[in-house]
Amino acid sequence: MSTLAAFPITKRWPAQHPDRLQLYSLNTPNGVKASIMLEEVGLPYEPHLIDIMKNESWLPEYLALNPNGKIPAIIDPDGPGGKPFCLFESGAILLYLAEKTGKLLPADPALRYETIQWVFFQMAAVGPMFGQVGFFHKFAGRDYEDKRPRDRYATESKRLLGVLEGRLDGRTWMMGEDYTIADISLLGWVRNLVGFYEAAELVDYAALSNVPAWLDRCLLRPAVQRGLEIPSRG
Incomplete structure (x- = not known):
């Protein structure tokens, strides 16, 4: 080697x-x-x-x-x-x-690309939008009198949560019965949006049922619990 x-x-x-x-x-x-x-x-x-x-x-x-x-x-x-x-x-x-x-990635070509599409959905939409909510709601954005930027990103984040809510209807995981990289890509961002960013009320998280239940299942996984603390901040 x-x-x-x-x-x-x-x-x-x-x-x-x-x-x-x-x-x-x-x-x-x-x-x-x-x-x-x-x-x-x-x-x-x-x-x-x-x-x-x-x-x-x-x-x-x-x-x-x-x-x-x-x-x-x-x-x-x-x-x-x-x-x-x-x-x-x-x-x-x-x-x-x-x-x-x-x-954590299906071998079947159709299911493989379906999984990858949800990873790309997270990369292109969920991450950027939720991150902007975090900035404008919790961090420096609170100093701006004009709340239109915050509200724009909050509205889009609420819409994206609705996409996830619909996808998870009748499904245990993003791909159904199988936990995949699609779930891993999304769970940290949803967790941060309602936890660290303190934006649950802003995006009407309490109105959802499938997404919170899915996030709870994710957070019960031992590997997720370990991975959330790595690397340790000391």
Whole structure:
């Protein structure tokens, strides 16, 4: 197996177990996708905390791994062809780990693409919209007298929750009876919207039934409980 020394990030965050997959992350809604997935599939990995509040994702060593300066990112020492392989973007990481392990992504082509469409739905719509609600409702947006930006994002987030509510009608998980990367991609964002962002009332979360029940099922999974706390903030 090749060394990881060629990756500049390992100079600042040394690998104590270079034979394991290296995770560079923080337990944000995007970050926990990778840690939950790794816990679910049981791949040995070594987590490294990238403190975005200290701008560590903009350090040259991190940018050498992800030029976009966002978390999470991974280095797999046993990547395609047995060579070290680095990857960023949480959705891409979910797909990569699912295909590497043969877990949490249906083998049937139609079901596989149906699962992937919901991951893309999260990446393109749920993440950006819920994140804007978090900014305008909980953080600096509260200082703006003009509430139209907040209300615009809240209205769209409420609509997106309605899409999830309809999808989950009569289903245990996003894909029916099988828990998949679609659920992993979404659960952290829904949890943050109503928890950390304190926006449940703003998006009328109490009017939903399928989404809250689904989120409760997600949060009962031991791998989810572990992954939500990784990497530890100390």
